[in-house]
Amino acid sequence: MSTKISIFGGAGEIGMNMYLYESESVAFLVDCGVKFADNSYPGIDMIIPDWDYLKSIKDKLRAIILTHGHEDHIGGVPYLLEDFDLEVYGGNLTIKLLEYKFYERKIKVLTNVVKDKDVINVGDFQIEFVSVTHSIQDTFGLFITNNDLKLLHISDYKMDQAPVNGKPFDVHRFMEIGKKGVTALLSDSTNVVNDGLTPSESSIYNDLLDVFLQANGRVFFTTFSSNLDRIKQVVEICEQIGRKIVVDGSSVTKSVKIGRELGLLNIKQDTLISLQEAKKLDDDKVCFIISGCQGEVNSTLYKIASNERKMLKAKEGDLFIISARVIPGNELNLNNTINKLYYYGAKVVDIEEKKIHVSGHASKEEAKLMLNFIRPKYLIPIHGEYRHLKTHIELLKEVNYDVETEGIFAEDGEILVFEGEKLVGQDNFESKRKYIDARGEFVLTEEDLKLKKNLARDGIVIIQDFGKEFSLETVGFTLNKEDENRLRYFIDENMGVVDLSRDELLVNIVRRFFKKRFDKRPVVKYLI
Numbered sequence: 001m002s003t004k005i006s007i008f009g010g011a012g013e014i015g016m017n018m019y020l021y022e023s024e025s026v027a028f029l030v031d032c033g034v035k036f037a038d039n040s041y042p043g044i045d046m047i048i049p050d051w052d053y054l055k056s057i058k059d060k061l062r063a064i065i066l067t068h069g070h071e072d073h074i075g076g077v078p079y080l081l082e083d084f085d086l087e088v089y090g091g092n093l094t095i096k097l098l099e100y101k102f103y104e105r106k107i108k109v110l111t112n113v114v115k116d117k118d119v120i121n122v123g124d125f126q127i128e129f130v131s132v133t134h135s136i137q138d139t140f141g142l143f144i145t146n147n148d149l150k151l152l153h154i155s156d157y158k159m160d161q162a163p164v165n166g167k168p169f170d171v172h173r174f175m176e177i178g179k180k181g182v183t184a185l186l187s188d189s190t191n192v193v194n195d196g197l198t199p200s201e202s203s204i205y206n207d208l209l210d211v212f213l214q215a216n217g218r219v220f221f222t223t224f225s226s227n228l229d230r231i232k233q234v235v236e237i238c239e240q241i242g243r244k245i246v247v248d249g250s251s252v253t254k255s256v257k258i259g260r261e262l263g264l265l266n267i268k269q270d271t272l273i274s275l276q277e278a279k280k281l282d283d284d285k286v287c288f289i290i291s292g293c294q295g296e297v298n299s300t301l302y303k304i305a306s307n308e309r310k311m312l313k314a315k316e317g318d319l320f321i322i323s324a325r326v327i328p329g330n331e332l333n334l335n336n337t338i339n340k341l342y343y344y345g346a347k348v349v350d351i352e353e354k355k356i357h358v359s360g361h362a363s364k365e366e367a368k369l370m371l372n373f374i375r376p377k378y379l380i381p382i383h384g385e386y387r388h389l390k391t392h393i394e395l396l397k398e399v400n401y402d403v404e405t406e407g408i409f410a411e412d413g414e415i416l417v418f419e420g421e422k423l424v425g426q427d428n429f430e431s432k433r434k435y436i437d438a439r440g441e442f443v444l445t446e447e448d449l450k451l452k453k454n455l456a457r458d459g460i461v462i463i464q465d466f467g468k469e470f471s472l473e474t475v476g477f478t479l480n481k482e483d484e485n486r487l488r489y490f491i492d493e494n495m496g497v498v499d500l501s502r503d504e505l506l507v508n509i510v511r512r513f514f515k516k517r518f519d520k521r522p523v524v525k526y527l528i
């Protein structure tokens with residue numbers, strides 16, 4: 001009986017998590033997330049795995065199981081479900097967040113809400129949901145069994161012993177799972193390069209309170225919108241010190257609404273006020289909880305900083321609290337945003353200055369504890385860049401228990417093949433990506449992106465063919481007369497040399513000219 005795990009995304013980068021579990025008769029996915037695009041992807045907002053390979057196993061692919069509601073785990077699900085009809089399983093909050101996405105993309109999907117200790121069967125696989133602590137509620141590890149094979153897939157976790165909501169990380173439960181004899185542990189590597197233990201979410205309360213107490217004017221607070229535990233602490237502080245709250249920004253408004261519906265966020269009725277009501281109050285009686293902790297375009301923070309909001313402008317005395325780590329790739333945007341706020345006389349407090357953010361991922365000592373609880377035959381590090389995955393394997397040298405654990409390095413595009421409880425091979429499939437332009441809702445292929453990059457860097461050359469004559473036009477740069485003559489001469493010299501149709505030949509020659517003369521690859525268009 002062979003079982004395969006194929007890695008579509010998440011091993012070799014932070015983001016785009018997607019794993020396929022496959023037996024001879026059935027298959028299911030764990031997570032389908034996005035990766036946020038940085039400035040090197042012109043016009044692209046998000047990147048998702050290319051799941052073309054799944055079409056070949058369409059008949060046995062049954063379900064997608066979601067570990068939690070972060071974008072790097074659920075952001076690609078609506079796109080996936082446009083291609084495949086799958087059963088969807090996830091925690092309460094995860095499913096609520098997804099339902100908003102389904103609504104926005106106008107797709108109808110039947111969802112299954114699971115809770116801690118639930119067990120489901122997908123063909124010959126049995127999957128148990130195991131609660132873990134993270135920076136969002138309803139996060140699960142998955143204990144996946146298929147006959148003798150026992151796999152523990154814990155994507156994101158930390159061992160929070162004093163979470164703001166819910167129960168502490170259940171150490172005993174993981175020791176029990178360890179005693180069952182786990183074949184492979186697939187586990188979070190994001191923070192394994194950090195020493196010690198990741199502090200508890202509740203540990204930031206006092207520093208956060210201090211920052212609020214020092215503010216004399218309006219306070220604007222921003223964090224990851226899905227972090228309801230962070231928002232809950234801010235609500236408590238505001239109710240304690242007598243500030244009313246305005247929630248502004250679509251992601252945070254949605255999150256607060258869901259949090260209240262699910263009972264994860266209790267806000268007194270008179271605490272929440274509108275923007276108009278806030279204008280009637282003294283500045284030191286108001287707190288705005290806003291979107292935009294990464295300086296995202298269109299977020300409230302970005303719009304205030306860019307002076308795009310008529311009713312909400314930054315001014316002297318305002319304090320902006322950014323309670324989040326900046327995700328690599330967003331540094332420039334956020335820095336520009338902060339500078340604009342200072343221009344208008346506001347001040348900004350971020351995590352460089354005060355301990356107002358903690359990570360949701362396990363540090364080195366927690367990763368070692370996890371290894372000790374589980375004592376698996378194989379450790380397969382996931383959720384990390386190469387340095388995180390390799391460091392995770394290195395940790396095995398520091399834990400010395402009586403079971404020999406083998407560290408397995410695997411990256412996107414790899415297939416791990418198990419026969420019974422033995423890992424018998426590592427194979428590969430072509431791992432590609434798709435690129436999403438969120439405003440247009442366009443999904444671009446690798447080839448589209450290549451063209452787009454050429455376009456951004458090297459512009460366009462348009463050949464308008466009139467039969468014997470042709471004109472040349474450039475977009476994005478200007479060709480001087482001398483070079484245009486050179487190009488025309490080069491075309492004359494090469495026409496008829498290769499056996500191609502006139503249009504193909506012209507395009508081919510123009511491309512060669514730009515490559516040879518300038519080492520550039522403009523997009524060349526032929527028009528009749």
Ligand SMILES: [Zn+2]
Nearest residue numbers: 068070134156
């Ligand atoms: Zn997460």
